[in-house]
Amino acid sequence: MNRILLAISLIVAGIFFLIRWAGFISFQTETAVGAIFIIFGLINADLSLRKNNRKVFLISAIMFLCGVSLLVKSIFFLPDTRGLVLVSILFISGSALLVLFLENVSQKIFLWSGIILAALSIISLTLLRMIGLFRLTNQIANLFEIFWPIILTLFGMSLFINRKK
Numbered sequence: 001m002n003r004i005l006l007a008i009s010l011i012v013a014g015i016f017f018l019i020r021w022a023g024f025i026s027f028q029t030e031t032a033v034g035a036i037f038i039i040f041g042l043i044n045a046d047l048s049l050r051k052n053n054r055k056v057f058l059i060s061a062i063m064f065l066c067g068v069s070l071l072v073k074s075i076f077f078l079p080d081t082r083g084l085v086l087v088s089i090l091f092i093s094g095s096a097l098l099v100l101f102l103e104n105v106s107q108k109i110f111l112w113s114g115i116i117l118a119a120l121s122i123i124s125l126t127l128l129r130m131i132g133l134f135r136l137t138n139q140i141a142n143l144f145e146i147f148w149p150i151i152l153t154l155f156g157m158s159l160f161i162n163r164k165k
Contacts, residue, residue: 009040
């Protein structure tokens with residue numbers, strides 16, 4: 001991935017969230033993260049296609065699709081949102097691996113990994129909800145929401161400072 005693009009994205013995201021936390025602007029967290037993932041995924045996917053780097057393209061496509069999922073969730077105010085995000089990430093990852101399998105049929109690992117992740121998305125939608133695991137993840141995510149603007153800003157600054165090493 002392009003480290004400079006990642007560093008700038010993290011710094012901008014951290015600053016926006018700090019400005020929101022200070023009360024100067026108001027937006028939903030999912031809207032901002034979704035937009036950042038979409039923009040970062042598109043730019044990085046374009047760069048990876050130019051360099052013919054399939055690994056980076058896969059990660060960029062997953063980030064783009066996760067951004068779309070977050071943006072749709074925030075715009076339409078869907079219930080049980082964190083569970084929806086987990087299911088979306090698993091399904092998107094499985095779908096991306098199946099697309100990679102269709103591109104290179106000799107790589108059976110893409111097929112099996114894609115099937116497993118798609119099946120895990122269905123299992124997480126049904127079984128994990130019955131167990132009550134989503135309540136635990138909501139509590140962890142609420143705690144993480146407090147500290148992540150600072151973490152994003154510091155991580156982006158460290159990537160930006162160490163970009164030439």
